[in-house]
Amino acid sequence: MQVFRGIPEQADQPSVLTIGNFDGVHRGHQALLSLLTEKARALGLPAAVLTFEPHPREYFSAAEAPARLSSLREKLILLAASGVERAYVCRFNADFAALSAENFIDGILVRGLAVRHLYIGDDFRFGARRRGDFAMLQSVGRVNGFGVESMATLDVAGERVSSSAVRAALAKGELAHAAELLGRPYSIAGRVAHGDKLGRQLGYPTANIQLKHRRPALSGVFAVSVEGLLAARTVQGVANIGTRPTVDGSGRPRLEVHLFDWQQECYGAHLRVHFLHKLRQEQRFESFDALTAQIRRDADDARAWHAAHTN
Structure with missing residues (x-):
């Protein structure tokens, strides 16, 4: 897997992309990455992930940010094992936090990564003041020639799989429960x-x-x-x-x-x-x-x- 620090000014080739923090790369993440890699193979394009360092919640309030399930190095190893071919690690700082939803789409998705298909979680928001959402991406995608799909939350035994749920299980010492959510x-x-x-x-x-x-x-x-x-x-x-x-x-x-x-x-x-x-x-x-x-x-x-x- 190729790892890039930051987003290029101009993409060298189109990509199939998903965006997220992917802390722990749990079973919900794995299901999303499976869709990503399957679509990438079908289109003959690299499967790419855009992730952030530090976690946005660490940037806005380090003292109140949740404990990380995985370091950046561990996360990249897990992404590679899931079939991701390119990982773009975007520095989350004041400039990035102030980026408008429109500039995020134009500068990162369209020019920097030349997205041809985009997968996001059902709760994904982006841009300053979290103005960007699924409907905005779909509208812009139709104009710029890329498809957008959202993936519903994965449930295991009636429980929503999330990084927060994994953290809660670990904090209580419920390792078998955490392993069920993580898949390992x-x-x-x-x-x-x-x-x-x-x-x-x-x-x-x-x-x-x-x-x-x-x-x-x-x-x-x-x-x-x-x-x-x-x-x-x-x-x-x-x-x-x-x-x-x-x-x-x-x-x-x-x-x-x-x-x-x-x-x-x-x-x-x-x-x-x-x-x-x-x-x-x-x-x-x-x-x-x-x-x-x-x-x-x-x-x-x-x-x-x-x-x-x-x-």
């Missing part, structure tokens, strides 16, 4: 960095996954599986994601994974951690002895869960 277990990917080696001192060495500035959508202690190591299989483990209140007063979230039966160093490796089952909430302990005893119980509980759920 929820995961976080990142590079292993050096930490303070406290886990090693306590007898449970951990791989510390960089979260950078991302606020995670879940917290607590989990049974996990990890891929990306120098192994042909995923590796089972137990993970803590949170602020480590017993040992760290910074409040900065961290993801630490203890890998079962793994002796090799993995600093610098890019790992993907799949969250399979929540064991407990994160909590503060009065001593390192109490913390160590709980880590031992967590590891035993995670091993028992894996043993009961691994074919």
